[in-house]
Amino acid sequence: MIRFKNGLVMTLEGGCEAEKKEVWVEGDKVCFVGVPTDEQLKNAVFEKEYDLEGDLLMPSFKNAHTHSAMTFLRSYADDLPLQDWLFKQVFPMEAKLTGEDVYWFSRLAILEYLTSGVSASFDMYFELDDYVRANIESGFRTVLCGAVSGEGENAKVLEERYLKYNGIDPLISMRLGFHAEYTASRELLEGIAELAEKYKVPVSVHNSETAKEVRECIEKYGKTPTRLFDDLGIYKYGGAGFHCVHFAPEDMDIFRERGVFAVSCPGSNSKLASGIAPVTDMLARGVKVGLGTDGPASNNALDMFREMYLLTVLQKLRNNDAAALPADEVLKIACCASAETMGLADCGCIAVGKAADLIVIGLKKPSMQPVNNIAKNLVYSGSKENVRMTVIAGKVRYLDGEFFVGEDAARIYAKCSELTEALKKR
Numbered sequence: 121m122i123r124f125k126n127g128l129v130m131t132l133e134g135g136c137e138a139e140k141k142e143v144w145v146e147g148d149k150v151c152f153v154g155v156p157t158d159e160q161l162k163n164a165v166f167e168k169e170y171d172l173e174g175d176l177l178m179p180s181f182k183n184a185h186t187h188s189a190m191t192f193l194r195s196y197a198d199d200l201p202l203q204d205w206l207f208k209q210v211f212p213m214e215a216k217l218t219g220e221d222v223y224w225f226s227r228l229a230i231l232e233y234l235t236s237g238v239s240a241s242f243d244m245y246f247e248l249d250d251y252v253r254a255n256i257e258s259g260f261r262t263v264l265c266g267a268v269s270g271e272g273e274n275a276k277v278l279e280e281r282y283l284k285y286n287g288i289d290p291l292i293s294m295r296l297g298f299h300a301e302y303t304a305s306r307e308l309l310e311g312i313a314e315l316a317e318k319y320k321v322p323v324s325v326h327n328s329e330t331a332k333e334v335r336e337c338i339e340k341y342g343k344t345p346t347r348l349f350d351d352l353g354i355y356k357y358g359g360a361g362f363h364c365v366h367f368a369p370e371d372m373d374i375f376r377e378r379g380v381f382a383v384s385c386p387g388s389n390s391k392l393a394s395g396i397a398p399v400t401d402m403l404a405r406g407v408k409v410g411l412g413t414d415g416p417a418s419n420n421a422l423d424m425f426r427e428m429y430l431l432t433v434l435q436k437l438r439n440n441d442a443a444a445l446p447a448d449e450v451l452k453i454a455c456c457a458s459a460e461t462m463g464l465a466d467c468g469c470i471a472v473g474k475a476a477d478l479i480v481i482g483l484k485k486p487s488m489q490p491v492n493n494i495a496k497n498l499v500y501s502g503s504k505e506n507v508r509m510t511v512i513a514g515k516v517r518y519l520d521g522e523f524f525v526g527e528d529a530a531r532i533y534a535k536c537s538e539l540t541e542a543l544k545k546r
C-alpha cells in the first residue's frame with residue numbers, strides 16, 4: 121500500500137474544497153480517503169509513504185482531445201492560416217511518418233503530459249501499434265479514438281482496431297472514432313453508423329471546428345455536421361465532438377439528447393483563429409463539456425493549466441461577463457468531465473475503489489500563495505511549475521522534475537531531434 125499523508129486532499133466528489141486527509145493506494149486503486157484512526161494505522165502495511173508537507177493531492181487532469189505524436193511538428197508550421205497549415209504543412213509531413221517516429225514522438229508528448237499533471241489522453245492518430253507501445257512502456261493511460269479517414273480506410277479497418285486494442289492492456293482502451301466529416305466519404309460515415317449500432321457504443325469525431333467546415337457540410341448535405349451525424353445514427357449512443365466552435369442551438373440540443381460531449385480546445389482554436397466555442401451556452405443547454413489541448417502542432421503546448429485558463433477567460437470575454445464559467449467548474453471539467461468524455465469515469469474524482477490517477481500540487485510556490493482559494497489559484501495563477509507528482513494507476517511516473525517512464529528523458533529528446541531532422545529530408 122502507498123500512503124499519502126500530511127497533505128490537503130481535494131477529491132472533487134462534491135465541490136472543490138480541500139481538507140486535511142490521507143489517501144492510501146492499493147495496487148492501481150484508491151483504498152482509503154479520510155483521517156485514519158490509530159487502529160487503522162496500526163493494521164496498515166505501507167510499502168511507501170509520501171509526506172506531502174501540506175501540499176495538495178487532487179485528481180489528475182485528463183486531456184480529452186489530442187494527437188500526441190504530432191510533437192514533431194511543434195514550431196514547424198506556425199503563424200499560417202488553418203487551411204495552409206493543414207493541407208500544405210501538416211498532411212505532407214504526416215504522410216512520411218513511420219511507426220518508429222510515432223513511437224518516439226509519442227514518448228515525448230507523454231513526458232510533457234506528466235509535467236502538466238495529465239494522466240490520460242484521448243488520442244486520435246495512426247501507427248497505433250507503435251503509439252500503444254509508447255504508452256504501455258511509459259506507464260501512461262490512453263484511449264484511442266480511431267483515425268480512419270477517406271483514403272484507403274474503411275469501417276472494417278476501424279472495427280478490427282476496435283476489437284484488437286480494447287483489452288490489450290489495462291492502460292489502453294479504444295472508442296470508435298474518425299477524423300472528420302470533410303475527410304470522410306458518405307460510405308465511411310454509413311459504415312461507422314453501422315458499427316455504432318452493432319456494438320451500441322459512442323463515436324467521437326472532429327466537429328464544427330471552423331466556419332468553412334460547417335458551411336461546406338451544409339452545401340454538400342443540406343445540414344450541419346452534427347445533424348448529419350445524428351441523422352445517420354453515428355451519435356445514437358453518445359460520443360464526443362472535438363472543438364464545436366461553430367455550433368448552432370440545434371446542434372447543442374442534439375448533443376444534450378444523445379449525451380454527446382463537446383470537447384473544447386481553446387488554445388488550438390485561438391492559435392488557428394477558428395473562433396471561440398459557445399461553451400457557456402452549451403452548458404446552459406445541458407450539454408456536457410470536456411477539455412483538450414488538441415495536438416502539439418496547433419497548440420503548441422500540451423498543458424492543461426493554460427487550457428483551463430483560456431477556457432474560462434475566453435468565455436468571460438465572449439459573454440462580456442467576468443462571472444462566466446467560474447474556476448470550480450473549469451477544474452471539474454478538466455479532471456472529471458474530461459475523464460467521462462473518454463469513458464474513464466473511474467478516473468475522475470478521488471474515492472475508494474476509483475483508479476489512483478492523482479497529482480500533487482506544490483503550494484509553497486509564489487504563484488500559489490496565499491491560499492485564499494485553491495481552485496482559483498489552480499485555474500488563474502497555476503502552472504506546470506506547481507506539479508510535483510503525477511501518479512497513474514497507482515504508479516508514480518513523475519516526481520519533482522524526475523521521470524519514471526522506463527526511459528531516459530535525455531534519450532527521448534535526442535531521438536526526437538534526430539528523427540525530426542530525418543523526416544524533413546525524406
Ligand SMILES: [Zn+2]
Nearest residue numbers: 326362414415
Ligand atoms: Zn484534433
